Amino acid sequence: MDLDVLLQATKKQLKPERFEHTLRVVDTAVELAKRFGADPPKAKIASILHDYCKFWSREQLTQWIKRCQLPLDLLEYHKEIWHAPVGAEVAREEFGIVDEDILQSIRSHTVGRPGMSTLEKVVYLADYIEPGRRFPGVDEVRRLAEIDLDVAVLQAMDNTILFLQSQQQPIYPLAIAARDELKRMLS
Ligand code: GDP
Ligand code: FE
Ligand code: FE
Ligand code: FE
Incomplete structure (x- = not known):
């Protein structure tokens, strides 16, 4: 996989x-992957x-959700969560990525899911704690991410859910379901 091709293509899609956020997620995810035993290239x-x-x-996004037979209930929720599952389909169709763990990590980076792999948790967490992020509670999650992947991901999920509920x-x-499964596993 030529990473430069992926980077240049991505750069064209984004402000x-x-x-810059994406580049920081890459660095953070590689660091977390080394720390917690996921594959850094993936x-x-x-x-x-x-x-x-x-x-x-x-x-x-709606067109892709329908054509790729993604869950149609997505359309009943905020558009902000659609780019993750669609991103996985684009990775497969336009960039020929076949590794299911990579695809799943793209797919679940926004809301998570029960039974996430180490790679999925690494990408989810990197997206949440990359050094440009400034939301309440992020420093606590950064601290947890030094120590325990599951505890850190659970805290990030809890923060996100509580924030969205407050809005x-x-x-x-x-x-x-993702948050509750992790909570059950850790209690
Ligand atoms: P970003 O793409 O790097 O900004 O980060 P994410 O993909 O993690 O999140 C995108 C947006 O989706 C954020 O504003 C989250 O607050 C929001 N989001 C995450 N989970 C949910 C959810 O379950 N419901 C809704 N409505 N929004 C969510
Ligand atoms: Fe995202
Ligand atoms: Fe996220
Ligand atoms: Fe992101």
Whole structure:
């Protein structure tokens, strides 16, 4: 896989600040992959592509969701969560990525899912703690990410769900299922 091709293609899709975010996610994910035993080259590929569809229109994302037979209940929730599952389909169709763990890591980077692999958790967490992120509670998650991948991911999920609830936003059911499964596993 030529990473430069992926990087240049991604750069064309994103606003400059968002591409900078992507580069920071790559570095953070590689670091976390080494720390927690995921494959750094896979972490790199998934991270480069994770926000590829971030600025696609509602129409284009909807078209892909329907054509690729992604869960149609996505369309009943906030558009912000659509770029992740669609991104995985684009990675497969346009960049020929066949590694299911990489595809799944792109797919689950926004809401997570129950039974996430180490690579998925690494990408999810890197997206949340990359050094450009400034939300309440992120420093605590950064601290946890030095020590325990699962505990850190659970804290990130809890923070996100609580934040969205405080904004009266509906929570996609998979996000709740992901959080509850990790919580059960850790208790
Ligand atoms: P980004 O693409 O790097 O900005 O980060 P993400 O892909 O993780 O998140 C994109 C947006 O989706 C953020 O604004 C989250 O708050 C939001 N989000 C995450 N989970 C959910 C959810 O379950 N429901 C809704 N409505 N939004 C969510
Ligand atoms: Fe994203
Ligand atoms: Fe995220
Ligand atoms: Fe991101």
